[in-house]
Amino acid sequence: MRLVTFLARRLLLLAPLLLAVAFFAFMLVRVSGQDPVAMLAGPTASAAEIAMIRTQLALDQPLWAQFGAWLAKLAQGDLGRSWISNRPVLAELLDRAPATLELLLYGLAIGAAIGIPVGLAAARRPDGTFDQVSRFISLLGFSTPTYWLGLIMLLVFFFMLGLAPPGMGRISLMLEPPPRMTGSYLWDAMLAGQWEVAKSAAAQLMLPVACIAIISAAPIVKQTRAVALEAHGSDWLRFARAQGLPEATVRRMVLRNSATPIVTFVGTELAGLVGTTSLIEYVFAWGGVGQFGLNAIIQGDFAVVQGYVLLLAVFSVLVFLVVDLAVMALEPRAEART
Amino acid sequence: MKRREVLLAGTGALALPGILPAARAQAARTLLLAAPGTPEGFDGDALRPGTQETVVQVYEGLTRYGRIERDGRPYLDNSRIEGHLAESWRVEDSGRRVVFTLRQGVKSFHGNELTSADVEWGWKKSFFQKRTGNFIATVSNVTDVTVVSKYEVAFTLSAPSSIFLSALTLYTPSIYDSTEAKKHATADDPWALKWMETNTAGFGAYQLESVRPGEQAVFVANPNYFRGRPFFDRVVYRAVPSGASRVTLLRSRQVQWIDRPTVQQVLDLQRERNVKVQDVAGRAIASVRMNVTMKPFDDVRVRRALNFALDKQKLLQGVFLGTGEIARSIVPPIVQSYDPSFFAYDFNPDRARALLAEAGLAGGFECELLFSNIWWWEEAMAVQVADQLRGVGVTCRPQRVTGSDLRARAAPNRQDMPFFTFEDGPIVLDPVYTMFLMTHSQGVSNRAKYSNPRVDALIDEARVSLDAAARDRAMREAQRIWMEDAPWLLTAYPQTFEAMAPTIAGWVPHPDEHERWVDLRLA
Numbered sequence: 001m002r003l004v005t006f007l008a009r010r011l012l013l014l015a016p017l018l019l020a021v022a023f024f025a026f027m028l029v030r031v032s033g034q035d036p037v038a039m040l041a042g043p044t045a046s047a048a049e050i051a052m053i054r055t056q057l058a059l060d061q062p063l064w065a066q067f068g069a070w071l072a073k074l075a076q077g078d079l080g081r082s083w084i085s086n087r088p089v090l091a092e093l094l095d096r097a098p099a100t101l102e103l104l105l106y107g108l109a110i111g112a113a114i115g116i117p118v119g120l121a122a123a124r125r126p127d128g129t130f131d132q133v134s135r136f137i138s139l140l141g142f143s144t145p146t147y148w149l150g151l152i153m154l155l156v157f158f159f160m161l162g163l164a165p166p167g168m169g170r171i172s173l174m175l176e177p178p179p180r181m182t183g184s185y186l187w188d189a190m191l192a193g194q195w196e197v198a199k200s201a202a203a204q205l206m207l208p209v210a211c212i213a214i215i216s217a218a219p220i221v222k223q224t225r226a227v228a229l230e231a232h233g234s235d236w237l238r239f240a241r242a243q244g245l246p247e248a249t250v251r252r253m254v255l256r257n258s259a260t261p262i263v264t265f266v267g268t269e270l271a272g273l274v275g276t277t278s279l280i281e282y283v284f285a286w287g288g289v290g291q292f293g294l295n296a297i298i299q300g301d302f303a304v305v306q307g308y309v310l311l312l313a314v315f316s317v318l319v320f321l322v323v324d325l326a327v328m329a330l331e332p333r334a335e336a337r338t
Numbered sequence: 339m340k341r342r343e344v345l346l347a348g349t350g351a352l353a354l355p356g357i358l359p360a361a362r363a364q365a366a367r368t369l370l371l372a373a374p375g376t377p378e379g380f381d382g383d384a385l386r387p388g389t390q391e392t393v394v395q396v397y398e399g400l401t402r403y404g405r406i407e408r409d410g411r412p413y414l415d416n417s418r419i420e421g422h423l424a425e426s427w428r429v430e431d432s433g434r435r436v437v438f439t440l441r442q443g444v445k446s447f448h449g450n451e452l453t454s455a456d457v458e459w460g461w462k463k464s465f466f467q468k469r470t471g472n473f474i475a476t477v478s479n480v481t482d483v484t485v486v487s488k489y490e491v492a493f494t495l496s497a498p499s500s501i502f503l504s505a506l507t508l509y510t511p512s513i514y515d516s517t518e519a520k521k522h523a524t525a526d527d528p529w530a531l532k533w534m535e536t537n538t539a540g541f542g543a544y545q546l547e548s549v550r551p552g553e554q555a556v557f558v559a560n561p562n563y564f565r566g567r568p569f570f571d572r573v574v575y576r577a578v579p580s581g582a583s584r585v586t587l588l589r590s591r592q593v594q595w596i597d598r599p600t601v602q603q604v605l606d607l608q609r610e611r612n613v614k615v616q617d618v619a620g621r622a623i624a625s626v627r628m629n630v631t632m633k634p635f636d637d638v639r640v641r642r643a644l645n646f647a648l649d650k651q652k653l654l655q656g657v658f659l660g661t662g663e664i665a666r667s668i669v670p671p672i673v674q675s676y677d678p679s680f681f682a683y684d685f686n687p688d689r690a691r692a693l694l695a696e697a698g699l700a701g702g703f704e705c706e707l708l709f710s711n712i713w714w715w716e717e718a719m720a721v722q723v724a725d726q727l728r729g730v731g732v733t734c735r736p737q738r739v740t741g742s743d744l745r746a747r748a749a750p751n752r753q754d755m756p757f758f759t760f761e762d763g764p765i766v767l768d769p770v771y772t773m774f775l776m777t778h779s780q781g782v783s784n785r786a787k788y789s790n791p792r793v794d795a796l797i798d799e800a801r802v803s804l805d806a807a808a809r810d811r812a813m814r815e816a817q818r819i820w821m822e823d824a825p826w827l828l829t830a831y832p833q834t835f836e837a838m839a840p841t842i843a844g845w846v847p848h849p850d851e852h853e854r855w856v857d858l859r860l861a
Contacts, residue, residue, distance in 0.1 A: 037746070084386055085378045085551065086535055096552060151582050159586050166592045167583050169553055173370055173574050173592070177550070285578040287552040295375065295552075295579070298711075299387065300742035 006328070010321055018313060022074060025309035026067050029302045057083075070306070079307040084299055089307040093289055097311075098183025099170060100288035103277055104270065106205065107212025112266050115217040119224025120255065123232055134221055141218025146276050149214065150283030153207045165203045167284035172200040208284045215276055216269055223265045227258040260331045267323030271316040369570040369855060372578040372587050373597040376555050380546060381534040382510035383467040390509075391597065391852050392575065395557060396540040397512035400424035400438055400457070401503050403767070405846070411616070412846045412857070416767035417674070419503045423452060423513060423541060423564075433498025433804055440489045445562035446515035447545035454491035456516045456541075458483050463529045464511035471511035473782055477774055478505040479801065497802035500809055501774075504766045509850075515539040543568045543856035553577055557855070569844075569859035585837075588613055594839040595853070600714040601659050604835040614840040617833050618847040620662060621670045622763030624715055626707065626723055626827035627748075627786040632756040634703055635786075641824040643693035645683035647730040648723065652685075653829050657718045661835075665828040667817050668776055672849075675769035675813040680821040683828070690730040702731025708758040709736060710744035715832065716759045723827065748785035760785055761832070765850040769813040770800045777820050788825040 037054050054060045058069050073080065079089035122131040150167070157164040170185045171177055178188040178197050186205065189198035231237055231254045240250055278290025285291075289311065296304035377388030382397060404418030421427070424438040444452040461483035464471025475481075478501045482494040495502065522533035538546040543563045549555040557573040576593065578584045584596040585603050589612055599607065607613045628635035628644070635641055650664045663671065666678035694700060709720040720736035727734045734757070739747075747755050762783040764772040775781045778797050779789040793816050800812040834851055843861035845853055 086532075087551065092551065151580070154583065154586055159590055166587050166590060167580075168372065168576055168578050168587055168592065173554075173576060174368075283580045283583055285553075285576070285580070285583060287550075287577065291579065292552055298740055298742070300740055300746070 003325075003328070006324075007321075010324075014317055017317065018310070019071075021313035022071065022306075022310055023067065025306045025313075026070060027063075028309070029305045030063060030066075074310075079310070080303040082296070082301055082304050084296075084301045084304075089303050092292065092304070093307055093311050095183075096287060096289045096292050099286055100274070100277055100281065100290055102184045102186070102205070103208055103212055103280065103286065103288065104273055106209045107277075108216050108266065108270050108273060110209065110213035111216030111269075112220055114213065115220025116224050116262060118217075119221045120228050120251075120258070122221065122225045123228030123254075126229060126232075131225070134225075138218045138221040141214050142222075144214070146211070146215060146279045147283060150208070150211050150280050153211055154283070157207060164207045165200070167207065169285045169287055170201060170204050171197065172204070175200055204284075208280050208286060211280050212273065212277060216273055219269060220262075220266060224258065224262055227261045228254055231257050260327050263326050263330060264323055267319050267326075271319045274312055274315065367570050368572040368574060369595065369858060370574050370576065370593040371595040371597070372576050372584040372593045374577070374579055374581075374584075376549060376551055376553060376575065376577045378551075379535050380538045381531060382512045383464050383469045383471045384531070385470055390850060392546070392555065392557070393512065393538070393540075394509045394848070394850060394852050395544040395573075395855050396538045396542045396546065397509045397514070398422060398540070398542040399507045399509070400427075400440075400513070401506040403504075403507055412844065413618075414767075414846060414848065416504075416672070416849075419507070422507075424506075434495050435492055436495070436502065437486060437490055437492045440491065441564060442489055444541050444564040445560075446518065446539060446541050447558075447560045447562065448515055448518045448539065449562060450515050450517040452513070452515075452541050453488050454485040457491045457513050458485050459516035459519070460513045461511045463514070466529060467531075474505050474508060474510060477771060477801075478502040498804050499801060500803060500806075501766060501768050501771045501801065504768045504771065508765065513541060515541060543854070544573060547572075563856070565856070568856045570855060573855050588837055588839070591839060594842055595858075596837050598714075599835060599837045601661050601833075601835070604661075604837060605659060607837050612840065613837055614842065615835060615837050616845055617661075617835045619670075619672055620763070620831045620834045620851075621672050621767070621849050622761050622832060622851070623665050623668070623670060623826075624658075624662075624713065624719065624761050624829050624832050625665070625759070626719070626829065627755075627758055627760050628825055628827070629753065629756045629786040630789075630823075630825050631787045634697065634699060634705075635756060637697045638823060639693045639697040640699065642683070643690040643697070643730065644727065644732070644827055645824050646686045646690035646693065647732070648683075648726055648827055648829070649685040650683075650829060652726070653719070653722055656722050657715050658830050658832060661833040662830045663833075665831050668820050668826070668828075669769050669772050669813065669817055670763060670831050673764060673767050673769050673772050675810045675817075677814045677817050680818040681828075682821065683824070687730050694730060694732075700731075702733060704733045705735075705757050706737045707734050708739050708744065708747075708755050710739050710741040710759070712741040712744060713759075713761045715761075719759055719829065723829075750782055750784070753785060753787050755786070758786075763849075763851075767849050770797060770809060773797050773813055773816050773820075774801065777816065786825060788820075788823070790819060790823055793819050793823075 037057070037059060058066050070080070077090065081088055082092060118134050122134040125131060154167045158166050165172065175197050177185055178192045178194050181188045181191055185201035186198055189201055237250065237253065240253060274290065278294045280286070281288045281291035282294060289308065293305065293308035296308060373388065373391065375388055377392045378386035379389050380393055382389065382393045400423050401419050402422040404415035404420050406413050406415040423441055423444060425441045427436055427438045429436050440452055440454060461475070464475060479495040479497050479499040480493055480502070481496050484492050486492050518539040519530045522530040536549055543560055544557040545560055547556045547558045554577060555575040557575065559568040559571050561567060578587060581600060581603065585599060585607065587593045588596045589610055591612055604615055608615050628641050630636055654660065654662060654664055666681035667676055669676045694702065707720050707724055709716040724734040724736050744758065746752060748758065748760060762776055764775055774797050776783045777788060777793055778784060779794050796812045796816040800809040803809050834847060836845055836853060838845065841860050842858055844857045844859045846857045848854060
């Protein structure tokens with residue numbers, strides 16, 4: 001019952017939050033000073049034709065009226081059409097979303113699988129050799145520019161060593177994509193039994209996923225170490241040790257008590273990594289939502305930028321919802337507070 | 339699904355195919371090409387990113403430039419226009435009507451034969467859309483296109499045009515397979531514009547097979563192409579937004595052609611064994627534009643002063659790394675009537691300071707120099723121009739804007755930037771077209787409100803004159819006046835480079851700077 005109340009309350013909060021995000025997304029592109037009308041009208045358009053296009057796009061209306069019209073369409077699930085390609089924005093975003101999700105989830109999963117154990121191990125002997133090495137590597141991960149990391153990975157693992165395929169999308173040039181089921185080329189190919197395609201899709205994933213794993217592992221190591229250090233210095237752990245509990249049990253206790261902040265942090269990371277992923281997508285020509293949004297910003301495609309920002313907001317809200325549910329499962333006291 | 343198979347797929351990364359895609363492509367006669375993005379549309383009248391690069395492969399003109407060979411390489415001969423989709427033509431009514439006889443047996447990918455109805459339909463579509471094709475029609479004085487017979491089509495001109503035959507070499511107004519296009523027209527969309535966003539129907543060498551936005555477009559050869567089947571059966575046009583990644587792909591022979599390498603990349607690639615770099619004199623001009631209706635650029639002395647303040651040789655070295663040529667006229671050297679003799683702005687900071695003082699700006703002035711990322715040279719140019727102008731007391735702040743913003747604000751219907759970088763060049767290699775495009779008050783590439791009635795008159799006279807010598811005189815005079823008015827900071831004609839696999843041969847430079855896949859083959 002508590003869970004139902006919690007979800008209902010979250011959904012109620014979602015509406016004003018999305019409204020606020022929609023407003024900011026709308027205003028952000030409007031105040032950027034870009035005017036796509038001249039570009040859409042073409043070089044020989046007369047003033048009357050320019051005015052006609054402005055009217056068609058409702059850009060001659062006051063801002064509040066434009067926002068109202070957009071919102072009315074939004075309520076019907078219509079994000080408008082791309083001003084560059086004339087394709088529906090929602091379809092464009094949904095079409096590309098699996099490609100981005102694939103990168104994000106695999107990358108973060110590997111980042112967490114490396115970062116959490118390393119952070120826990122580092123906290124066991126603060127300032128020991130392992131701790132110092134892990135902190136140094138974590139610092140490197142923190143300070144490496146995403147775009148540069150992608151290019152270096154390509155240079156080393158593809159160009160110099162030949163261990164990875166080139167950064168040119170989600171599948172080899174010589175193959176056709178599998179029939180769309182999930183939107184992930186890897187899974188779709190496996191489900192369709194197209195093993196050569198699946199092999200190519202897995203290979204193409206390798207470097208971009210590794211980049212995201214490196215970028216996400218660095219803060220996870222740091223955060224996990226800090227949380228675990230706090231647990232190691234706590235009275236209850238000292239008491240447990242004084243009771244003579246075996247080291248394995250003590251480690252489990254540390255993990256159990258650190259789990260909530262770590263899960264919360266990893267969730268925050270997932271939401272925050274979307275921006276980083278767009279740069280990785282750019283380098284590896286991934287064709288996901290991030291690359292699409294980045295392009296729209298560069299080209300001044302208002303409708304796509306608005307849709308992109310809104311999609312990111314919805315994604316973040318969903319991630320935080322899942323994180324809250326996970327925390328409730330891990331931490332009964334959290335559920336009691338709902 | 340067997341567990342072993344799933345594991346194999348999952349660990350596929352460890353066992354990459356040993357054969358390079360380019361090598362596999364070679365066997366299959368597929369051309370692999372990496373470009374910044376997939377085309378956002380395929381309608382030559384509604385140019386979007388990537389459109390021009392690909393529609394030139396699908397739609398071809400009634401005429402074409404002749405071909406010549408120099409040093410074993412093929413070039414266009416812009417002094418000779420020959421029939422292409424048209425076999426011949428006759429001029430009537432003192433140049434006000436031209437009737438073309440179409441080549442018979444020309445078929446589209448869909449198997450429909452080219453008729454005069456196709457030519458008429460394409461031009462009417464351009465008239466209706468009032469965009470790129472309509473500009474071409476306006477500049478070449480075409481007012482109507484009508485069917486005479488199945489293989490004869492008549493063009494009506496408001497006045498004789500010296501540009502007309504050259505303009506017909508262009509991809510727009512396009513000649514569509516109207517039989518196919520009309521199948522996709524509706525009452526609301528009689529020109530099938532919606533269908534053309536993701537489809538093509540031309541009589542050219544290639545046809546769009548599929549497009550996955552943001553990923554790739556695949557083109558296939560037109561099996562009925564009237565000049566014989568192209569060498570490459572398929573062309574995979576892959577979106578690789580990062581320029582550095584495109585270069586890496588070419589160096590590693592994953593692709594056979596890359597779009598838009600920067601000069602620095604070209605210089606690096608010239609040392610590579612795996613890459614062939616070819617170049618040709620550019621037809622565009624890298625420039626800094628001054629809006630002649632805005633202060634202080636409304637004073638010709640200020641404009642001349644800034645021209646004197648620039649050390650062009652230093653810009654050529656610093657920005658273009660020694661490639662290209664110093665621009666000495668609005669007409670590029672590859673276009674006839676190019677006359678550099680009127681260029682008077684060799685580096686002379688004293689003269690610049692004196693002119694500024696004459697204009698009442700002895701203490702200099704402050705301004706913003708807007709630039710974007712459309713052309714690779716813009717940022718370096720903006721920074722170096724700002725640095726050089728400081729030498730004559732002008733404080734200039736380079737300011738980045740997006741490419742779409744720069745284009746929109748430089749369009750004829752807006753033109754609200756006082757000082758900005760831009761690159762323009764003619765896609766018809768004709769001096770009258772060039773001057774009309776960039777200097778006439780109605781020219782679409784006249785982006786900073788330059789207007790001189792004498793220049794307009796000279797161009798208008800030349801547009802309707804069929805006397806080559808008189809046109810040449812008029813265009814030289816127009817260049818002289820334009821140079822005196824100094825509405826641009828002339829810098830350089832950037833060299834055009836193409837980077838390709840060493841096995842690729844046959845590249846013919848075209849004035850629109852897009853290769854034609856039909857020219858390419860494996861050496």
